[in-house]
Amino acid sequence: MSFLKIDQVRKRFGSVETIKGVSFEAAKGEFVVFVGPSGCGKSTLLRMISGLEETSDGHILIDGEDLTHADPAERHVAMVFQSYALFPHMTVYDNIAFGMQINKVPKAEIEARVNEAARILQIEPLLQRRPKQLSGGQRQRVAIGRAIVRKPKLFLFDEPLSNLDAELRTQMRVEIAKLHREIGATMIYVTHDQVEAMTLADRIVVLRNGEVEQVGSPTELYDNPANLFVAGFIGNPRMTFLPGVVEAVSERGVEIASPAFAARQLVPGALASRVSVGAPVTLGVRPEALRIDADAPALMAKVEITENLGGSVLVHARTSDGRPLILSTPDRSAAREGALLPLSFGQEPHLFDAEGVRLSRV
Structure with missing residues (x-):
């Protein structure tokens, strides 16, 4: 049985519908990431799960209990926001313990829970400090600690790393992954950063305009995107798209002609x-699927600019018909600005129909 079930939920603000019949189920202990561009409805959906936003239609069940219209306090969830929202005059210990103190939890139990959360988050030396004495990453750990001591059934994270610099974001991603492994709780995490989604999630829910585009593991979404939107959104650098026309269909596959190609290209599969x-x-x-190949090039591309990443080089180029293209190569000397590169496909390209739906290969 699913631990979290979202069944045809909708959210309307007046005449405007922002969540349009979303359904999804998460298993107990699963780490699920809602990802999508700004305005896709991911934070609204998270707030509906928490009870901070009223659900217009549909049902939300947590651990088998229909909590669609229950108050936030009755849902047994803990939410970690983008803003740390710490009390500046209180110590780290008191910030973490505050909710339990209000609910008159016994002092010995409060101390045990705070110390356990501090151990998990490795902030034991910080318990007597105040928020102004902490770094951004340390403050976010305190905010997470405040959620842990509540012992919720469900953790909800609303873009918790957005206020951190790049190095701290990477560090905190690792810490959140470790936290999930240690406590084994069900977690729903919202982000617009597909790198966070790919590195943290057991499964990803890709949202656009209040609707689910695809649900799957990071590998499934990367290798088998359902449509052009998912293919372009998942993956960094993004996928290159080239228009073409079907010239021939056979048992071997489909032959495609394109203004970018030197000759017809066969895409194998029962299509x-x-x-x-x-x-x-x-x-x-994908950028890593292209190869510099002077012997049997599929297309030619003129290099515009290169990005040296140390272990590899990202080459930004344009095809003969002016389409932008990105190539990832370990050969630093092969691509120079202004050079004309002969390229072939090291992996079979994905194929999408006129409506942008991926054509599956049997």
Whole structure:
């Protein structure tokens, strides 16, 4: 049985519907990430789960109990916000203990819970400090500690790392992953950063305009995106898209012609039932799937700029018909600005139909 069940939930603000019939289920102990561009509804959906936002239609069940219209305090959830929201005049210990003190939890139990949370988050030496004496990462750990001591059934994170610099974000991603492994709680995490989604999630829910585009593991979404939107959103650097037309269909696959190609390209797979000759398609190619290949090039691309990442180089180029293209290569000397590169496909490209839906290969 699912631990969290979201069943056809909708949210309306007046005549404007921002969440449009979303359904999703999460298992106990699962780490699920809601990801999507700004305005897609991911934070609104999280607030509906927490009870901070009223649900217009549908049902939200936590641990088998329908809590759609229950007060936040009755849902047994703990939420960690983008803002740390710590009391500046209180010590770290008192910030973490405050909710339990208000609820008159016995002092010995408060001390035990705070010390356990501090151990898990490695902030034991900080318990007597005040927030102004802490770094941004340390403050976020305190905010997470305040959630841990409540012993909730469900943890909700609303872009908790957005206020941190790049190095601290990376560090805190690791800490949150360790936290999930140690306490084994069900966690729902909202972010617009697909790198956070890929590195943290057991499963990712990709949202756009208040609707679910695809649900799957990070590997599933990266290797088998359902449509052009997911393919372009998941992956950094992003996938290159090249327009084409179906020239021939056979048992071997589909032959595609494109203004970018030097010759027809065969995309293998049993696709005859999905496409017909003359149909417009889009080919999607990951940066690491392209190879510099002077012997049998599929297309030519002119280098515009390169980014040296140390272990590899990102090459930003344009095809012969002016389409932007990104190549990742370990060869630092192969690509120089202004050079014309012969490229082939080291991996089979993804193929999308005229509506942007990925054509699955049997």
